[in-house]
Amino acid sequence: MGNGRLSRLFGGKQELKIMILGLDASGKTTCLYQLTRSDVEVTIPTIGMNIESTSHKGLHIMSWDVGGRDKIRPLLRHYYHMMNALVFMVDSGDRERLDQAKDEFHKVAQEEELQNIPVLVLANKQDLPGVMNVSEVAEGLEREKLLRDPKRVVGVLPVSASTGEGVTEALEWIQHHLTLQKVQEALVKPAQKSVPSSLTSLFTSVSSALKHTLGNSR
Numbered sequence: 001m002g003n004g005r006l007s008r009l010f011g012g013k014q015e016l017k018i019m020i021l022g023l024d025a026s027g028k029t030t031c032l033y034q035l036t037r038s039d040v041e042v043t044i045p046t047i048g049m050n051i052e053s054t055s056h057k058g059l060h061i062m063s064w065d066v067g068g069r070d071k072i073r074p075l076l077r078h079y080y081h082m083m084n085a086l087v088f089m090v091d092s093g094d095r096e097r098l099d100q101a102k103d104e105f106h107k108v109a110q111e112e113e114l115q116n117i118p119v120l121v122l123a124n125k126q127d128l129p130g131v132m133n134v135s136e137v138a139e140g141l142e143r144e145k146l147l148r149d150p151k152r153v154v155g156v157l158p159v160s161a162s163t164g165e166g167v168t169e170a171l172e173w174i175q176h177h178l179t180l181q182k183v184q185e186a187l188v189k190p191a192q193k194s195v196p197s198s199l200t201s202l203f204t205s206v207s208s209a210l211k212h213t214l215g216n217s218r
């Protein structure tokens, strides 16, 4: 994806932190590179696994693979609260491990700190012939289970991290849902605050109108 498009989307003004998780070889590193065209930095913290990160114009991405890391999982929670969105990468050609991907997906998605952020599944490697399409990936991951919670936002989009096809749309999806979330929060907060005062004034005006009417009718 061209950096020009990326700049227009984020303009360096907004900080966006995305976490890309998925099984090994699903295409996380390729996607990290494709998203920012910046060098991917590998850090090996004391928890003993590779965490990759890259930044470009306010877009910060962290990534690690999720398979078989039950002991490390609690330590990774320290990163969760910083994230604006979760991207879960799936190798659409890997039918054999779709069930494993599903288990990992649900383990991550049920983490408390990740309940309120948009989750985007990327059905990767769409450039390869005969791979699963978006519906098959969504079904295999049992996405509908998460959607039982009406507050959850869980999308699935087709991409090819190798060619960059669909990567811009993925970023736009995230951007769109974060904006929606902000608008909803902005609408809900003042409404909650103003309800008691507007109700009070409503009661005052209704009761004075009633008094007036009753007074007149007596």
Ligand SMILES: Nc1nc2c(ncn2[C@@H]2O[C@H](COP(=O)(O)OP(=O)(O)OP(=O)(O)O)[C@@H](O)[C@H]2O)c(=O)[nH]1
Residues within 6 Å of the ligand: 022, 023, 024, 025, 026, 027, 028, 029, 030, 031, 064, 065, 124, 125, 126, 127, 128, 159, 160, 161, 162, 163
């Ligand atoms: N054809 C095709 N190959 C891809 C695509 N994305 C990644 N690959 C290939 O899949 C392999 C794994 O990609 P990586 O980006 O290293 O995957 P990863 O998830 O970072 O893997 P780990 O670091 O092992 O967890 C590499 O050989 C990539 O070139 C894609 O969209 N299409």
Ligand SMILES: [Mg+2]
Residues within 6 Å of the ligand: 028, 029, 030
């Ligand atoms: Mg990698």
